[in-house]
Each structure stands twice: as structure tokens, then as C-alpha cells.
Amino acid sequence: MKVTVDEDKCCGAGQCxxxxxxxxxxxxxDGIVVLLDAAPPEELHAAVREAAAVCPAAAIDVDENA
Structure with a gap:
């Protein structure tokens, strides 16, 4: 899994x-997202997927094939 964030889209909701x-x-x-781990371990994948799904600005992209 590879995670990327678009800081320009981020609205600072903080759900992630x-x-x-x-x-x-x-x-x-300003509350804008900071990506700490672009390749999180497998035990965090479900939480990252959920964070991407609930992001109100759709600022989180998850590439499952990376």
C-alpha cells in the first residue's frame, strides 16, 4: 500500500x-494533513482505508497495488 495526500484539498477535519x-x-x-508514513505496515491498512473513505475533502489517495 502506498498513501499520498493532497494538501491543497485538505480542509483540516482531522478524521484521518x-x-x-x-x-x-x-x-x-492550520490543521492541514501531514503524512507520517507513505507505506504503512499491513496492520494499519484497514484504518488508512477508512481514513481515506471518510475524508470530507477526498485528500487521501490509497494505492493498493504499490
């Missing part, structure tokens, strides 16, 4: 951080 704090964080000044 709540669901997968080992993979996502937020900048202090």
Missing part, C-alpha cells in the same frame, strides 16, 4: 488523525 495517528498528523498552524 483520529483513525490512523501513526500514519497521519496535522500541522499546528
Amino acid at each position: 488523525v483520529l483513525l490512523a495517528p501513526d500514519v497521519f498528523d496535522q500541522r499546528e498552524d
Whole structure:
């Protein structure tokens, strides 16, 4: 799995951080997503998929084939 984020789309809702704090964080000044792990371990894949699914701005892309 390879994860990418589009900071320009991010609205700072923070759902990704709540669901997968080992993979996502937020900048202090504006709440925009920060990707901590672009290739998370398998045990985090379900949480990353859920974070991408609930992102209101669709700023998270998950490539299952990478």
C-alpha cells in the first residue's frame, strides 16, 4: 500500500488523525494533513482505508497495488 495526500484539498477535519495517528498528523498552524508514513505496515491498512473513505475533502489517495 502506498498513501499520498493532497494538501491543497485538505480542509483540516482531522478524521484521518483520529483513525490512523501513526500514519497521519496535522500541522499546528492550520490543521492541514501531514503524512507520517507513505507505506504503512499491513496492520494499519484497514484504518488508512477508512481514513481515506471518510475524508470530507477526498485528500487521501490509497494505492493498493504499490
